[in-house]
Amino acid sequence: MTTPSLEIRGLAYAYPDGTQALYGVDVTIGRGERVALLGPNGAGKTTLVLHLNGILHGGAGTVRVGGLTVDPADRRTLQEIRRRVGIVFQDPDDQLFMPTVAEDVAFGPANLGVRGAELQDRVERALAQVGMLEAADRPPQHLSFGQRRRVAVATVLAMEPEILVMDEPSSNLDPAGRRELAEILRGLEVTLLMVTHDLPYAAELCPRSLILSGGVIVADGPTAELLSDEALLRAHRLELPYGFDPAFFARR
Numbered sequence: 001m002t003t004p005s006l007e008i009r010g011l012a013y014a015y016p017d018g019t020q021a022l023y024g025v026d027v028t029i030g031r032g033e034r035v036a037l038l039g040p041n042g043a044g045k046t047t048l049v050l051h052l053n054g055i056l057h058g059g060a061g062t063v064r065v066g067g068l069t070v071d072p073a074d075r076r077t078l079q080e081i082r083r084r085v086g087i088v089f090q091d092p093d094d095q096l097f098m099p100t101v102a103e104d105v106a107f108g109p110a111n112l113g114v115r116g117a118e119l120q121d122r123v124e125r126a127l128a129q130v131g132m133l134e135a136a137d138r139p140p141q142h143l144s145f146g147q148r149r150r151v152a153v154a155t156v157l158a159m160e161p162e163i164l165v166m167d168e169p170s171s172n173l174d175p176a177g178r179r180e181l182a183e184i185l186r187g188l189e190v191t192l193l194m195v196t197h198d199l200p201y202a203a204e205l206c207p208r209s210l211i212l213s214g215g216v217i218v219a220d221g222p223t224a225e226l227l228s229d230e231a232l233l234r235a236h237r238l239e240l241p242y243g244f245d246p247a248f249f250a251r252r
């Protein structure tokens with residue numbers, strides 16, 4: 001059996017002010033899976049994600065990424081963990097700060113010591129994966145929001161991550177941008193964990209979903225099944241748009 005991309009065991013965490021955000025979370029995500037992390041506001045989704053690369057730590061439990069345990073005390077391990085866990089934040093402008101798209105995509109791997117033809121190759125591959133190769137020499141601020149989000153994905157892909165974590169990937173995208181990003185994400189050969197309130201997007205992209213509520217995983221299973229469970233959705237403040245059939249994508 002191959003090593004899972006992500007293994008979380010007994011993860012519990014309270015913020016310094018005493019707010020308990022996670023109460024013993026267990027999750028395993030296999031290599032190449034696409035999984036949606038759903039849950040109401042304040043459920044603990046961001047807190048969970050920030051544990052994947054050691055930004056938050058100090059509570060109970062363990063997180064392993066591709067078999068490597070997140071250990072914030074070990075700087076070398078942490079550097080490797082941060083390469084393995086590629087987080088694409090909601091606002092692409094938090095991730096793009098160089099004069100050109102290519103320099104933004106090169107920034108991460110160059111920091112790891114990748115140089116010359118290999119660096120060039122990584123940049124081109126990552127930009128091609130998100131359909132942005134033609135924009136390589138453009139300043140990111142001249143691109144549309146949807147294009148900037150795709151470049152933000154490329155900056156993470158250039159690190160050759162074990163797991164791509166996307167925070168609200170569909171937010172602020174127009175319908176075409178939303179569909180284009182879905183096609184890109186579906187075509188990537190990478191483990192995907194997608195945090196979202198957009199249930200149709202979860203249904204479209206992720207065969208499996210987790211529902212986190214009150215710091216606990218309350219459901220883990222096929223997305224179409226979870227989203228068809230009206231009582232489950234209601235209990236955790238999740239709502240499908242009127243008329244949306246959660247089984248539609250499962251049938252395709």
Ligand SMILES: Nc1ncnc2c1ncn2[C@@H]1O[C@H](COP(=O)(O)OP(=O)(O)OP(=O)(O)O)[C@@H](O)[C@H]1O
Nearest residue numbers: 015017019021039040041042043044045046047048
């Ligand atoms: N810095 C902080 N200090 C204290 N409590 C916090 C802090 N950040 C988050 N919390 C609390 O931790 C709990 C989980 O919050 P978290 O942001 O992880 O939820 P979330 O599921 O990501 O919510 P949303 O969908 O609104 O982004 C909430 O009760 C929140 O108020």
